[in-house]
Amino acid sequence: MFIEIALFCVVIALLFGYWNVNQIYAIWLKCNIPFDKGQFPYGNMKDVGEKMHIFELTNNLYKRMKKQAPVAGFHVLTNAAVVVTDLDVVKRILVSDSNLFMDRGIYRNEEDPLSGNLFNLDGPKYKEMHNKLMPLFSTEKIKLMFQSMEEFADRLSSYFFDFIEGRPTDLNLQDILARYSSDVMGTTFLGSECNSLRDETTELRRISKKYLGKGRERGLKYFFRNTFQETAKRIKMTETPKEVSDFFVRLVKSSIDNRDTTKPKKNNLIELLMSENTNEKSGSLTLHETSAHAYIFYVAGFETLTNTLAFCLYEISKTREIQEILRRQILQVFKHKADQASYDSINEIPYLDQVINETLRKHPPAPVLFRTATSDYQLPNTNMVIPMGTQIMIPVYAIHHDETIYTKPEAYNPDRFNKDNMKDGHACSFMPFSCGPRACIGSKFAMMHLKITLVNLLRKFRFSIGSKTPFPLKFDKKAAVLSADDIWLTVENLK
Ligand code: HEM
Numbered sequence: 001m002f003i004e005i006a007l008f009c010v011v012i013a014l015l016f017g018y019w020n021v022n023q024i025y026a027i028w029l030k031c032n033i034p035f036d037k038g039q040f041p042y043g044n045m046k047d048v049g050e051k052m053h054i055f056e057l058t059n060n061l062y063k064r065m066k067k068q069a070p071v072a073g074f075h076v077l078t079n080a081a082v083v084v085t086d087l088d089v090v091k092r093i094l095v096s097d098s099n100l101f102m103d104r105g106i107y108r109n110e111e112d113p114l115s116g117n118l119f120n121l122d123g124p125k126y127k128e129m130h131n132k133l134m135p136l137f138s139t140e141k142i143k144l145m146f147q148s149m150e151e152f153a154d155r156l157s158s159y160f161f162d163f164i165e166g167r168p169t170d171l172n173l174q175d176i177l178a179r180y181s182s183d184v185m186g187t188t189f190l191g192s193e194c195n196s197l198r199d200e201t202t203e204l205r206r207i208s209k210k211y212l213g214k215g216r217e218r219g220l221k222y223f224f225r226n227t228f229q230e231t232a233k234r235i236k237m238t239e240t241p242k243e244v245s246d247f248f249v250r251l252v253k254s255s256i257d258n259r260d261t262t263k264p265k266k267n268n269l270i271e272l273l274m275s276e277n278t279n280e281k282s283g284s285l286t287l288h289e290t291s292a293h294a295y296i297f298y299v300a301g302f303e304t305l306t307n308t309l310a311f312c313l314y315e316i317s318k319t320r321e322i323q324e325i326l327r328r329q330i331l332q333v334f335k336h337k338a339d340q341a342s343y344d345s346i347n348e349i350p351y352l353d354q355v356i357n358e359t360l361r362k363h364p365p366a367p368v369l370f371r372t373a374t375s376d377y378q379l380p381n382t383n384m385v386i387p388m389g390t391q392i393m394i395p396v397y398a399i400h401h402d403e404t405i406y407t408k409p410e411a412y413n414p415d416r417f418n419k420d421n422m423k424d425g426h427a428c429s430f431m432p433f434s435c436g437p438r439a440c441i442g443s444k445f446a447m448m449h450l451k452i453t454l455v456n457l458l459r460k461f462r463f464s465i466g467s468k469t470p471f472p473l474k475f476d477k478k479a480a481v482l483s484a485d486d487i488w489l490t491v492e493n494l495k
Contacts, residue, residue, distance in 0.1 A: 043075025
């Protein structure tokens with residue numbers, strides 16, 4: 001009799017579980033939102049990180065559902081999610097109604113000191129930190145960093161000179177640019193003098209290579225933590241392995257302890273933060289807070305800049321005419337070899353902005369933006385409701401490749417961004433750095449870095465596609481930011 005009762009209970013529990021799971025995946029019927037039905041346990045994420053990148057999932061939904069509704073439903077594991085398919089709704093979420101969508105819904109754990117960084121924070125703590133950190137990214141402060149960044153670009157050119165020894169040589173750009181960007185970001189934001197361009201064995205490079213950016217398991221853990229935050233807390237999941245957090249906290253502490261307080265040298269974040277911290281208005285940050293923000297600046301900048309530079313050099317190598325137009329404009333500003341670049345002079349080359357913008361359009365490093373609905377949200381002029389807690393995805397890649405917005409979107413054409421063509425676009429049709437109050441805090445720094453590097457390289461070298469570069473490029477399905485597997489370019493000295 002006992003066995004029958006036990007079996008009966010198991011069957012009831014299974015039926016209840018089945019009914020419950022079906023209810024979860026049928027939520028979009030109640031909200032009148034068209035959807036792709038998910039399946040337990042992955043929802044619609046089964047192939048993400050293996051057969052497809054998350055941007056491909058959102059791109060497919062965007063293309064299929066755009067004509068039907070302003071949002072399309074799906075599931076991240078068991079969490080309801082929507083892809084926004086209408087630019088006006090994108091603008092509402094990111095800008096006009098952004099107070100209802102400020103959070104990214106990212107799991108944080110007190111035991112992981114780096115998880116309390118600006119990207120992950122939400123609520124009043126986010127606002128407080130944003131107000132403290134924003135002044136560090138003003139044009140005035142960015143200008144202070146110009147000289148040291150120019151020196152890094154010179155080091156990159158010297159590296160190319162030494163490597164190619166006067167003859168056209170194939171180089172794996174991705175790797176070299178990763179080491180270069182790591183040095184720039186490490187020195188600027190961690191206050192630690194780095195030289196992984198020449199020495200691949202540095203600790204910062206080892207940690208970055210081992211832990212940052214890639215991995216399906218890492219991606220799934222990220223979505224698991226965000227979906228099941230209570231469980232993640234109970235089992236003490238952390239975002240960064242202990243080795244990583246210990247390393248970054250140690251690095252930042254040593255930068256603070258060893259900074260030279262006798263000289264007014266403020267060209268790195270730690271020096272700037274320390275001087276802001278002595279200012280009563282800004283209040284001081286703890287070691288863990290400083291480490292968490294310095295860490296996120298390093299991580300957010302390192303891969304986005306590496307990949308933007310790699311894609312840009314790849315595109316202008318594929319279309320040599322564009323490279324020559326750009327070089328001509330650069331050489332008009334820097335007529336003599338000895339002419340020094342300055343913040344103002346690199347901003348006098350309109351075609352440089354066009355080339356960078358077109359690269360960021362075609363290959364947006366952050367191809368999807370994330371938000372969480374903090375209350376139920378009725379979509380204007382519809383009977384559709386996005387329920388509270390829904391994960392919102394803004395499909396930047398899909399928007400940048402929408403042929404109703406950009407004619408022949410797969411073509412690389414910097415003229416899309418000349419003065420005349422820029423006039424009448426929708427505010428959210430081009431958003432590599434996003435829009436609204438949670439847009440990229442480092443965008444001015446990023447543009448300066450990209451310009452300094454491209455000007456420095458194109459004054460000295462000519463680039464063409466190397467024979468080992470696959471055509472078309474293969475995207476890395478496991479990477480957090482948009483990146484290609486292999487970009488080999490042939491580099492030669494300019495006569
Ligand atoms: C080409 C380079 C870069 C691109 C394309 C880029 C793009 C983005 C995007 C799309 C976001 C998300 C905005 C949103 O969710 O609405 C973001 C956020 C962020 N980025 Fe960047 N980024 C770049 C470089 C940098 C650099 C160099 C830094 C640091 C110095 C940086 C620091 C951050 C931080 C801290 C956030 C979070 C901002 C917040 O939540 O308030 N990024 N970035």
